[in-house]
Each structure stands twice: as C-alpha cells, then as structure tokens.
Amino acid sequence: MEVRGEILFIILGAALVTFIPRALPLVVLSRIQIPEWGMRWLKYVPISVMAALVGQELLLNDGQFTPISQNMELWAALPTFIVAILTRSLLGAVLVGILSLMALRFLF
Numbered sequence: 001m002e003v004r005g006e007i008l009f010i011i012l013g014a015a016l017v018t019f020i021p022r023a024l025p026l027v028v029l030s031r032i033q034i035p036e037w038g039m040r041w042l043k044y045v046p047i048s049v050m051a052a053l054v055g056q057e058l059l060l061n062d063g064q065f066t067p068i069s070q071n072m073e074l075w076a077a078l079p080t081f082i083v084a085i086l087t088r089s090l091l092g093a094v095l096v097g098i099l100s101l102m103a104l105r106f107l108f
Contacts, residue, residue, distance in 0.1 A: 072108065076100035 034042070058074050059065060068074060080097035083089070 072101065072104045076104055 054077075058071070058077055061071075066074075076097060077100075079100050080093050083096040084093035087093070
C-alpha cells in the first residue's frame, strides 16, 4: 500500500491540530499557580458546557425554538431529570430518558 505525500501531510496536520489544544493548556497551566477564585470558577466549566449542549438540544429544532406542546424531547427530559436528581445514577437517568422518549414517540 502506497501513502502519498499529500495524505501523509494531512494526517500529520490533523494530529498536530488535535494535539496542540490539548497539550498547550496542560503545559502552560502546570507551570503557574491558579488562584483559589480561579479554581472555583473552573469547577463550573464542565457543568456549563453540558447545560449549554443539553439545553440547545432540548429547546431547539433546526435552529428554531420548538413550542413546549410539540417538544417530545423536553417532556421526556422531565422524568429523566427527576431520576437523575433523586438517584444520582447515570445509568438510571439514561434508561428513563430512553424509555420516556420511546413511550412518547409510540403514543404520539
């Protein structure tokens, strides 16, 4: 099997572009002391990212706001959130979410 030069450069470029955003913050942040307020702030970044992704998926359909009465995903999310809060179980929340959406799609 022959590897052309262009393909090799594309693969190496993709690897570099993937590696730099992961390694650069690690190298820079390992050499400095982050203040306590910065560490508290950084704790909320994963939660904020997840909330933005889930919120967009639940409230928008093709970039347009979906009315609550027509939004099956939002209705399925309600029991899912309740189970997630009460049990703190990822597996339980995923199962309830899948089953809720399946039931709603079957009924409507």
